[in-house]
Amino acid sequence: TNSTALELNSRFGNKFSNNLVVAYTNVVDDRDASGSPFPSVQIFDGSAASIYFGAEASSTANFLSQKILTISDNFEINAGISKITIGTHNEFSSSRNVFFNNNFGSYRYATFDDFMNNAKPNRFQLNYSLIGGEGDDSQGAAEFGTKQFGFYIQNDMKITDNFKMSYGVRVDVPVWEDGLVNTDFNDRTVGLLQAAGKDLKGARVGQGIANSAHIAPRFGFNYDVNGKKSTQIRGGLGIFTSRLPLVWPGGTYNNNGISQGAISITSSTGMPVFNPNPSVASQIAPLPSTYPRPGSGGKGGNIDLFAKNFKLPQIFKASFAVDQKLPLGFVLTSEITYNDNISAIMYENLNIKAASGNLTGADTRPRYNGNSRVDPTYLGVYLASNTNEGKAYNLAFTLTKNFRSDFIDANISGTYSYGKSTVLVDATSSQNSSQWNYTETVNGANALKLSRSDFDSGRRIVSNGNATLKWNKFTKSRIGVFYEGAEGTPISYVYNDSGRLLQDSFQNSALIYVPANKSEINFIANSGGLTADQQWEAFSAFIEGNDYLRSRKGKYAERNGDRLKTSHIVDLKFAQEFNITVGKKKHTLEFSADIFNFTNLLNKNWGKRYFTSNDQVLLLKQENFLPGTNTPTFSYNPTVGNNVNQVEDVGLNSSRWQMQTGVRYTFN
Secondary structure (H helix, E strand, C coil): CEEEEEEEEEEECCCEEEEEEEEEEEEEEECCCCCCCCCEEEEEECCCEEEEECCCHHHCCEEEEEEEEEEEEEEEEEECCEEEEEEEEEEEEEEEEEECCCCCCEEEECCHHHHHCCCCCCEEEEEEECCCCCHHHCCCCEEEEEEEEEEEEEEEEEEECCEEEEEEEEEEEEEECCCCCCHHHHHHHHHHHHHCCCCCCCCCCCCCCCCCCEEEEEEEEEEECCCCCCEEEEEEEEEEECCCCCHHHHHHHCCECCCEEEEEECCCCCCCCCCCCCCHHHHHCCCCCCCCCCCCCCCCCCEEEECCCCCCCEEEEEEEEEEEECHHHEEEEEEEEEEEEEEEEEEEECCCCCCCEECCCCCCCEECCCCCCCCCCCCCEEEEEEECCCEEEEEEEEEEEEEECCCEEEEEEEEEEEEEEEECCCCCCCCHHHHHHCCCECCCCCCCCCEECCCCCEEEEEEEEEEEEEEECCEEEEEEEEEEEECCCEEEEEEECCCCCCCCCCCCCEECEECCCHHHCCECCCCCCCCHHHHHHHHHHHHHCCHHHHHCCCEECCCCCEECCCEEEEEEEEEEEEEEEECCEEEEEEEEEEEECHHHHHCCCCCCCEECHHHEEEEEEEEEECCCCCCEEEECCHHHHHHCCEECCCHHHCCCCEEEEEEEEEEC
16 A cells, blocks of 8 residues: 655635645555465364365455545634634545455365265355456456545634534535446346336446435534533534445446356255366356356346445434543543434345245244245345434443652543444445345345344443652653453354255354244254254253343344353553653663453463354254254254353454563654
């Protein structure tokens, strides 16, 4: 990444000033798989664990080149009690993104024995250029330009010495380019989708999002109640417009049915055996001719669409806070913030037909037939549109105190906060298809309900203290302590079924039904030698030992309904400073030591952080169906419980203590 910026500051008398910034950024990001090219392989092994080897699927053809020019100008007017800012911020970007997931082929196996015996996998995937080329040399990259014009005006007013107010409005206008037109989709497939009851919301392949103004007014205030800063009340409200990651709309420029092919096989029909040759030609050779070959002019793959009148993400935000001085020099800050979605993003796969039936038994959720699509020419037709569902709030109370003396300077603070956040889609992936594929659900990825967000913070306590000991004018010691106690990440309980229950995304995304009693679930003997009765006893004991699952008996588990264990972490910092003045220069030598997770240094059983893979617990394995029915059968491995609160041991957020030492020399 290379960036250059030019800034010009101007003053015109005592009332007017201007700040102009022109910046240019050039980004080249070449992400390659480690080692020699080789297909990606996943093998289910043991209790909801997997073995991975081969190329990382998203790195097989991944190259980004981006050029961004930004021009910002702020003109300020000082007029009595008002400081008025009139400004503009404009961005012009040009992008070229080569991205073909699973470009070397991707194989998933149900068991280790299946792989070793060269049995067929239970899923094969391949993404490739319909035009030609492989890897980073694949043709048909997403090449597009965007512009965003922003204009704003704000007035900061000092009404009195103890009351300040600000208000303003911002307008953002994104401009999207048209892309390649797929006449077959627009003329033929659109009719099929509409006949199936699908609403494309004006979207067509090659049609850019309509230009529209996003208006965002806002207001804020700060009131020093008695003018002595002992009680301050502050707050504000407004509408705020967020950026949209360009990789999302960027998908429409190559996932268009004519640039990128996408193959996903989940049935035994047409399923290839493992082929170690990573070339597209070799991977596609044994597949039926219905899958278009590179350079043949055939159409296929995924289609990414954005609703014609799609809006950038916008939220309504309000906050209110009180800063109150207390006896003994303490200050208490109480604050509440509230966010409400106006236009968040959501997805629907239009190529999925309506449910073809339902499960039978206690669990009666719908079932789809993802292999029988509305238009079999294309794999998925992913429509991004807006939703106003989802909101968040956060309460925080902070107590602080500073202490100063000739020998010691110290400050302490502690914060308790509680936050809750709900969403329809968390939108954490760079691929539109993944946003739809990997969201946990009861009734299918096209029928999502509001759920707790992946980023729901829950309860959190943070405290830190710092002290500087001034031994003499030449020597100082500094010590700092930081503590965090935080509720664990939200997690979901899903079936290990490879998508066989819902049959829409063919991912492990179906939230479990928690049986109220033994009659509501059908266990069969498992490979571990446990009988159906033994599995029920073990599974029932797990439910009874889990507060969340026990509360959901006779109901479906909720997305992110449970949480991992709370973690308690203390970090420690110590620094010793020596200084001497020579002539007019002060020379300072500092030795420092930072101990991350000092709690674990004190006791190996302390300072644990927890995780579970993909924030999912694959609690029950779906084995089959009762003969002639849609009633699923399951097996339960009691060791699955070990996957719920695994100890994190990677990076600075490890459960293992780490120490960093440093030496710094400064002079001035």
